[in-house]
Amino acid sequence: MSTEVKHGVSRGDKKERSLHGGGKLYIPAILQGMMFSIKHVFRKKVTKMYPEEKIELGAEFRGRPVLVAENGTERCVACGLCARACPPLAISMQASETDDQKERFPERFEIDMLRCIYCGFCEEVCPEEAIVMSPEYDFNFTDRKDAIMGKDRLIMDKEVLKPRLDFLAKKRNANYGEEQYTYDPANNYHTLRNRKDS
Numbered sequence: 590m591s592t593e594v595k596h597g598v599s600r601g602d603k604k605e606r607s608l609h610g611g612g613k614l615y616i617p618a619i620l621q622g623m624m625f626s627i628k629h630v631f632r633k634k635v636t637k638m639y640p641e642e643k644i645e646l647g648a649e650f651r652g653r654p655v656l657v658a659e660n661g662t663e664r665c666v667a668c669g670l671c672a673r674a675c676p677p678l679a680i681s682m683q684a685s686e687t688d689d690q691k692e693r694f695p696e697r698f699e700i701d702m703l704r705c706i707y708c709g710f711c712e713e714v715c716p717e718e719a720i721v722m723s724p725e726y727d728f729n730f731t732d733r734k735d736a737i738m739g740k741d742r743l744i745m746d747k748e749v750l751k752p753r754l755d756f757l758a759k760k761r762n763a764n765y766g767e768e769q770y771t772y773d774p775a776n777n778y779h780t781l782r783n784r785k786d787s
């Protein structure tokens with residue numbers, strides 16, 4: 590008994606799909622495909638004409654990292670943890686002392702946006718909720734120096750960052766069960782002297 594074998598399927602094999610009538614002309618399949626396309630023509634369009642049209646992204650989106658400002662001052666206490674955790678070594682800072690309650694602040698804080706990989710590790714390790722991933726994704730540079738963002742471009746008010754801060758608190762609280770975490774500005778003071786005064 591001879592059976593012709595094509596693409597590993599024996600013609601005599603009962604499992605082979607047999608087409609009848611219109612199926613042989615692929616008409617049902619063509620109509621099905623056309624119906625699918627027509628249905629999508631009338632659906633709400635999701636394409637945005639970027640960059641003319643900006644995209645609103647949710648709080649879960651990780652845009653460029655920025656420094657959170659509380660009452661006009663950055664929360665950062667220049668502990669250096671974010672710089673240690675940053676895989677591509679994009680963060681650098683110079684700590685200095687101040688007479689206000691938190692005593693330390695970053696005199697210089699820079700993020701090299703050509704190095705940043707938007708991993709969010711800096712945000713995760715910061716004990717002060719002082720650096721978070723902002724909703725900003727739309728920026729460009731004309732030279733390499735331009736890509737190094739200093740405090741003037743990094744500081745952003747906490748109200749602008751509220752959706753992200755709320756999102757982070759919610760994510761954290763999921764690990765704590767009943768206990769709810771809220772940012773306490775008093776935790777931003779780091780000396781015995783200041784704790785006693787406050």
Ligand code: SF4
Pocket residue numbers: 664665666667668669670671672714715716717718719720
């Ligand atoms: S981890 Fe937070 S507080 Fe520490 S240097 Fe970085 S941004 Fe500042």
Ligand code: SF4
Pocket residue numbers: 654671674675676677678679680700704705706707708709710711712
């Ligand atoms: S998002 Fe990641 S790569 Fe970018 S500055 Fe933070 S830790 Fe570094």
